[in-house]
Every structure is written in C-alpha cells, then in structure tokens.
Amino acid sequence: MSYVIGIDLGTGSVKSLLVDQKGMICGEASRTYPLQHEQPGYSEQHPEDWVTQTLGTLRELLQTSGVQPEQVEGISFSGQMHGLVLLDGQGQVLRPAILWNDTRTTPQCRAIEAKLGSRLLDITKNAALEGFTLPKLLWVQGHEPELFAKAAVFLLPKDYLRYRLTGMLHMDITDAAGTLLLDVIGKRWSTDICEAFGLDPKLCPPLAEAMEHVGGLLPEIAGQTGLAASTKVFAGGADNACGAVGAxxxxxxxxxxxxxxxxxxxxxxxxxxxxxxxxxxxxxxxxxxxxxxxxxxxxxxxxxxxxxxxxxxxxxxxxxxxxxxxxxxxxxxxxxxxxxxxxxxxxxxxxxxxxxxxxxxxxxxxxxxxxxxxxxxxxxxxxxxxxxxxxxxxxxxxxxxxxxxxxxxxxxxxxxxxxxxxxxxEQGPALGAAMLAAVGCGWFASLSECAASFVAYDRRFEPxxxxxxxxxxxxxxxxxxxxxxxxxxxxxxxxx
Ligand SMILES: Nc1ncnc2c1ncn2[C@@H]1O[C@H](COP(=O)(O)OP(=O)(O)O)[C@@H](O)[C@H]1O
Ligand SMILES: O=C(CO)[C@@H](O)[C@H](O)COP(=O)(O)O
Incomplete structure (x- = not known):
C-alpha cells in the first residue's frame, strides 16, 4: 500500500494526515505554535516555529503508523493565507511573519486604492483588505526601509515551510491569488502593480500549480523526519482552496x-x-x-x-x-x-x-x-x-x-x-492537501475522481x-x- 501526507499549516496549529490510496486516514499528528501581538492590531509568528512543529508531526506520523518511508509517495500542503514572510538573498528570514489577521495596514490599503483605482479589481479581482499581502509588503517598505532593502523574495507561510523542506522557492497560484499582486485570470504576477509601488518583480517567487511536482525532500529533512528523500513534494494550496477540495x-x-x-x-x-x-x-x-x-x-x-x-x-x-x-x-x-x-x-x-x-x-x-x-x-x-x-x-x-x-x-x-x-x-484542509498529492502522484486522473473516492457524505437536510x-x-x-x-x-x- 502507498500513502500520501497532507500538511495543514493553520494559524494556531499544524496538522499532518497520513492517507492511504482508498482515502482512509491512517495517522494524524498535530502541534501548536504561539501568535505574537506586540501592539494592538499586530499579529505575527516565527516561521521557524512552523518548521520545528511540522517536522515533529511528520516524525510522529512515521513512528506511530508503522509505515515504511518508501511507502509515502507524496506530500503536499495547505496553509493559512496572506501572511508575509520576507527572505534575504541567502534565504534567511528577515523578520517575523505578518499574518492574515494583522490589521496594521489600513493606510496602505487606502494608498493602494488611491494609486490603482479600478485597475486593482481588474487585475486582482479582489479589494484592498488589511489581511492581504501587498499592504503588508508596503508597510515594511515604509516602516522598515533598511530591512526591506535586504529583501530578495517574499513567500506565504506554507511556501516557506515547503522551501525549508525542499530548498526550492515557489508560491502556488491558489495562495498567490490572495496577495493582491497576482493577475488572477492570467495566472501571472502583475508587473503593473509591482511597478506602481516600486517593488522589484524579482521579489515575487516562481509560480506553481497546486498539484505540480516541485521537488523532493532535502537529505537533512529526510534524516530528521524518517521520510525518504525521494518522497515527491507537490506545491499545495491556500487553506480555503484545500478545505474546498477536502469537502x-x-x-x-x-x-x-x-x-x-x-x-x-x-x-x-x-x-x-x-x-x-x-x-x-x-x-x-x-x-x-x-x-x-x-x-x-x-x-x-x-x-x-x-x-x-x-x-x-x-x-x-x-x-x-x-x-x-x-x-x-x-x-x-x-x-x-x-x-x-x-x-x-x-x-x-x-x-x-x-x-x-x-x-x-x-x-x-x-x-x-x-x-x-x-x-x-x-x-x-x-x-x-x-x-x-x-x-x-x-x-x-x-x-x-x-x-x-x-x-x-x-x-x-x-x-x-x-x-x-x-x-x-470531516478532516478539513489537510485532507484537501493529501488529495492534491494523491492526484499529483497519478493515483487519480483528476481531483473530481479523487473526491469521488475520498469524500463521503452523511445526512442531507432539505429546505x-x-x-x-x-x-x-x-x-x-x-x-x-x-x-x-x-x-x-x-x-x-x-x-x-
Ligand atoms: N456542538 C456544537 N454545536 C454547534 N456549534 C458548535 C458546537 N461546538 C462548537 N460549535 C461552534 O463552532 C465553533 C468552532 O468550530 P471549529 O470548526 O472547531 O472552529 P475553529 O477550527 O475555527 O476554531 C465554535 O466557536 C462554536 O460556535
Ligand atoms: O484570511 C483567511 C482567508 O482569506 C483565513 O482563512 C486564513 O487563511 C487563516 O485561516 P485559519 O488558519 O484560521 O483557518
């Protein structure tokens, strides 16, 4: 029997699920991490906590399930959306991540509206909200200019986690859609928006489809978790996209x-x-x-x-x-x-x-x-x-x-x-992430086929x-x- 692992990097905790080819849940592990509220409206987390705690869940899954490392064919991710992780040219985290529920960026939202007008909706299909990523980037650009000058790339939370597991920089399209920098219909970064705010387009990482195979596990990660380095890693998606898939x-x-x-x-x-x-x-x-x-x-x-x-x-x-x-x-x-x-x-x-x-x-x-x-x-x-x-x-x-x-x-x-x-x-977004890996591994021809096998409905309530x-x-x-x-x-x- 082969297995996949779905990891959901939530706001309060990470949950990893081990799932077999029939969609049976064969193991589950979860770990929490703190939120920092340094000032009213601020909400931050240390990306290192996500990595440490996720590795803990993977180790536990392998140890408690009795599954052999080679039997785990693929891994994928679901993650809290919008949070800003800034890395320097050496891939080092420059400051704590500013999360989706951080509300310090109202002036940046008004500035985005003033500068882009109707172009914002035309390109991104979304309004400027405090939780989204572009206002956070502009906050750091305005309030921490020296630190911002060192930024080489920005990532979202689960993209940072994937980077640490694989060494490869990517952002998946479902999550990039929540940054206010993506041309949602064209599925490409908007150079117009980058230019409007003096952002170097190189800050935007390479894009990947949710079920795209983006690499394998780094040898040290394989060593720390007990997984095989050959385990295929698939990009994954935003928690709401994965929640939808899992339902x-x-x-x-x-x-x-x-x-x-x-x-x-x-x-x-x-x-x-x-x-x-x-x-x-x-x-x-x-x-x-x-x-x-x-x-x-x-x-x-x-x-x-x-x-x-x-x-x-x-x-x-x-x-x-x-x-x-x-x-x-x-x-x-x-x-x-x-x-x-x-x-x-x-x-x-x-x-x-x-x-x-x-x-x-x-x-x-x-x-x-x-x-x-x-x-x-x-x-x-x-x-x-x-x-x-x-x-x-x-x-x-x-x-x-x-x-x-x-x-x-x-x-x-x-x-x-x-x-x-x-x-x-009900297993939530972690099951959706596992389903992305299952389709990525070729177990099913499409997500719909996978959902027909993995998702079962209970009682129905008629109006x-x-x-x-x-x-x-x-x-x-x-x-x-x-x-x-x-x-x-x-x-x-x-x-x-
Ligand atoms: N037995 C219950 N019946 C109805 N509502 C419930 C029950 N238990 C919890 N809730 C509601 O669901 C919410 C928690 O839902 P849950 O999906 O566990 O939340 P989250 O993961 O977002 O914290 C609670 O705030 C409460 O309002
Ligand atoms: O802001 C959004 C979606 O737009 C949130 O759904 C976040 O993605 C975080 O979700 P949880 O970790 O609280 O489930």
Whole structure:
C-alpha cells in the first residue's frame, strides 16, 4: 500500500494526515505554535516555529503508523493565507511573519486604492483588505526601509515551510491569488502593480500549480523526519482552496459553508466573475477553476461569545438543546454577528453587532436561536451575491462547528434555500492537501475522481418550504440592520 501526507499549516496549529490510496486516514499528528501581538492590531509568528512543529508531526506520523518511508509517495500542503514572510538573498528570514489577521495596514490599503483605482479589481479581482499581502509588503517598505532593502523574495507561510523542506522557492497560484499582486485570470504576477509601488518583480517567487511536482525532500529533512528523500513534494494550496477540495467542492454547483471561529461560504466557478470587491475571487486548485468566497469574521465566535457570557460551564449540546423549540425567526428577534467588525460583503472594521426586536417574552433560547440565525443570514448575504452573478448553488456542504448541530444544519438549508449535507469524516484542509498529492502522484486522473473516492457524505437536510418563506422575509429586515447601525457605530467608537 502507498500513502500520501497532507500538511495543514493553520494559524494556531499544524496538522499532518497520513492517507492511504482508498482515502482512509491512517495517522494524524498535530502541534501548536504561539501568535505574537506586540501592539494592538499586530499579529505575527516565527516561521521557524512552523518548521520545528511540522517536522515533529511528520516524525510522529512515521513512528506511530508503522509505515515504511518508501511507502509515502507524496506530500503536499495547505496553509493559512496572506501572511508575509520576507527572505534575504541567502534565504534567511528577515523578520517575523505578518499574518492574515494583522490589521496594521489600513493606510496602505487606502494608498493602494488611491494609486490603482479600478485597475486593482481588474487585475486582482479582489479589494484592498488589511489581511492581504501587498499592504503588508508596503508597510515594511515604509516602516522598515533598511530591512526591506535586504529583501530578495517574499513567500506565504506554507511556501516557506515547503522551501525549508525542499530548498526550492515557489508560491502556488491558489495562495498567490490572495496577495493582491497576482493577475488572477492570467495566472501571472502583475508587473503593473509591482511597478506602481516600486517593488522589484524579482521579489515575487516562481509560480506553481497546486498539484505540480516541485521537488523532493532535502537529505537533512529526510534524516530528521524518517521520510525518504525521494518522497515527491507537490506545491499545495491556500487553506480555503484545500478545505474546498477536502469537502469535494471541485466542480460547478458545489458550495461550501464552513462555520468555525470565522465563517466561510465558498462556491466553485468556471468563469471570471466580478463582485466589485464585495466578495473574494481566487484561483481553485483545479488549474482551470476559480472560487468565490464570502467571510463572516465572527461566525462560531459569536455563538461562543454568547455561550461564554450566558452559560460558561455548559456544553454546546446542552446549551443548544432548547433552540429546536423556538420557531424559525426567534420570535421576531434579529442578531447581527459583527462582534469584531465585518469582512464581506461589508468590509467594515468599525461596525459592531446588535440584537434588534428584544421582547419581554424572549427567553435564553430565543436569543441563542437569533445568534445562530444571524450568523447564517450573514453568510447568506454572500450566497445571495453568488446567485445574483448567475452562479449555480445546488447542494451546500456544511463543515465546522456549524455542522455539529442538526437544528443548525436544518436552519442553514432553510435560510440558504438549498439542500445542506454534512461530511461522514470531516478532516478539513489537510485532507484537501493529501488529495492534491494523491492526484499529483497519478493515483487519480483528476481531483473530481479523487473526491469521488475520498469524500463521503452523511445526512442531507432539505429546505422546509414554510421556514424558507419566513426566512425570506426576515432576511430583508436583517440586511437593513447594517445600514441602520453603521453611523451609530461610528459614533459609539469613541466609547469603546
Ligand atoms: N456542538 C456544537 N454545536 C454547534 N456549534 C458548535 C458546537 N461546538 C462548537 N460549535 C461552534 O463552532 C465553533 C468552532 O468550530 P471549529 O470548526 O472547531 O472552529 P475553529 O477550527 O475555527 O476554531 C465554535 O466557536 C462554536 O460556535
Ligand atoms: O484570511 C483567511 C482567508 O482569506 C483565513 O482563512 C486564513 O487563511 C487563516 O485561516 P485559519 O488558519 O484560521 O483557518
């Protein structure tokens, strides 16, 4: 039997999965690393921690699974997106990585908009957001000019990890799409954008397709992990691209709803789409494909906040047990989940959440249901834009915390107005990364073939027509809350 390894380099931890040719999970290892917040809004990590901890997971996988090194045919990667890793001409890291959730770059975003105007959307298909990589590059260029002068190349987190494992510099296209330097449709670096900001195009590393074979393991890495140096290394992809692959979102009509700490709604697309920057539009791991993506920053986080505030010692299952008794609509109570601002479709760092319509008859379970409905409405705002652009939304695969509760899964079907299914064995982006290696190794002719063998679906939730009708009306009111509370939140800012 042959195996592949999928590595997901997340924000809080790295997870490595050993998978056989039938898609069975034969081993799993994970390690955490810290985040540094040196100043408010700053979020950094030491790239060396990613390497040390990943090597630890690989060693553990080999030691505990009993698999022989030569049986591991391929490795690939999934990684947290957008984070800036700067290397000098000798391949040494110049400063801690500035991560996707670092928000110091608002002035750089405004400067990008002022300089590029509509060209930014034409080329990159995305708006200038603090989390993306170009604003981070410009921050270092402006604030640390001496250090920036030494920069020879920039990488994203999992590209740095791959570089350390192989000695080869690459960035895969699905992740490059989140830098604001890629011509997303042409799949090449934009020399226009580089020139506009005085960036040497040599800072941009060679591009690779997600399933491209980019090298083997360095002998010292093979020695440290117990893997064979001949193990084929494939480029890999952005965590959202790999999450999509691991959930079987590899073709038209397939949509993903992921409710973790943040929430993501993502749909496969074959053609160029213009969302005027309200949603993200990135390259899929399928070389000819794209995906549109909406992000609710505080999705599961909102429910977590509410539970911690009301019932810190209860389990989620017990906390949510009475929600089924409250009818759709939570007795006229609405919640907007803007606890940390919002990303799509309203890129707004100042907005905050609200309960609207509180009534003396509401009990704890009404508030809880309203929080769950508000999170789902927020994701539906992005889904509504997919549909308006003519994208097919046939079945929605639900993953994350939001897929752990049947009432919430039914609510998703009713609010989205589409059938919702959950996965039999949810493994997240690490499985997607393993699938990229499996296809790269030639086990399958395509990602779709691999998904048909590796991804299995569990229960399906059909929309209930009466609830769909109720939610259709409420969603219109929900959408108006943002406009009505925007200015109030500007004024409230001074009191935070
Ligand atoms: N049993 C449950 N039922 C419903 N929601 C849950 C349950 N457990 C956790 N959650 C929600 O899911 C979120 C965590 O989801 P998860 O996918 O594990 O997140 P992440 O990996 O982003 O931290 C929590 O914030 C919580 O809101
Ligand atoms: O910013 C984005 C996507 O645009 C995030 O999805 C990051 O890619 C990090 O994800 P986690 O490590 O928290 O899953």
């Amino acid at each position: 079987g979102i590899v073709g038209k009509g397939a949509t993903l709803c992921s409710i973790g700490t943040s929430g993501v709604i993502l749909a496969y697309e074959e053609r160029e789409q213009d969302f005027a920057g309200a949603l993200h539009f990135f390259n899929h791991a399928q070389p000819e494909g794209f995906y549109a993506m909406g992000v609710t920053l505080a999705a599961g986080y909102s429910l977590d906040w509410f539970k911690k505030t009301i019932a810190p010692d209860e389990s989620f299952d017990s906390f949510l047990s009475l929600v089924a008794e409250v009818p759709a609509g939570a007795g006229g109570l609405l919640f907007t989940p803007y606890l940390v601002g919002e990303r799509t479709p309203h890129a707004d760092a100042v907005i905050r959440g609200s309960f609207v319509g509180l009534d003396g008859s509401h009990r704890r379970e009404h508030l809880t249901r309203a929080v769950m409905e508000g999170i789902t409405f927020s994701l539906n705002e992005s889904l509504e834009r997919f549909r308006a652009a003519g994208m097919a939304v046939e079945t929605i695969v639900s993953i994350g915390g939001g897929a752990k509760n049947d009432v919430w899964l039914q609510m998703q079907a009713d609010i989205f107005g589409a059938p919702v299914v959950k996965l039999k064995n 209930i027509p009466a609830n769909v009708e109720t939610y259709r009306g409420l969603f219109e009111i929900y959408k108006s809350v943002y406009a009505h509370t925007r200015e109030m939140n500007e004024r409230l800012r001074a009191y935070r």
